[in-house]
Amino acid sequence: MRVRDFLKVLMSDLLAVIVCVLYTVFLVGLIEEVVDLGEGVYWVVLSVVFTSLLFLNFRYYSPSLIAISLGRPVDVERHSVGAVYIGVFIGSLLVAAIIFQEVGKVFCLEGLFSFVVSLAIFIMVFVSLGLYVRRLRRKD
Known part of the structure; x- marks a missing residue:
């Protein structure tokens, strides 16, 4: 039972990182259409957006998804x-x-x-x- 719960949490976290990567590429692509980013600035913006999205995801969204997948009550006030x-x-x-x-x-x-x-x-x-x-x- 614990192995299955661990795999659920691991899959949830892995999917969160993948979604953050996709959203980051999308958002930086939109930013790049509006503002011409140089090579160095591009990587700074990319890393800042990715880190921000990853923080938001693990701080606010992932705990609810994990609680739902494990059958625990969801703490709505945490959002x-x-x-x-x-x-x-x-x-x-x-x-x-x-x-x-x-x-x-x-x-x-x-x-x-x-x-x-x-x-x-x-x-x-x-x-x-x-x-x-x-x-x-x-x-x-």
Whole structure:
């Protein structure tokens, strides 16, 4: 039984690191599209974003996932509101980028119009996810 619990925790932590790596590459890619990063600055930004995401993940998200997988009660009060909304922000960036890519395949978006459309998509997704998370937090 203890070996299985250890493997569940190990898999949860491994998946957390993999997700942090993917989110870091995605976020730094978005930052790089806006600001031209030099070689040294790129690695500094990459390591800062990765460390921040990893800290947030292990501090706030992983304990709940591990508790759920082991059948223990979840301590909802441990979640910081800021950490939850940072997760909403990152998720919104990811979803908005995917939607924008699909919209870009259908319509020709260039210049300021492209920026306005991508900003509008991001705001819609962020507000929707934010309201959903807010409603979920009230139920607890």
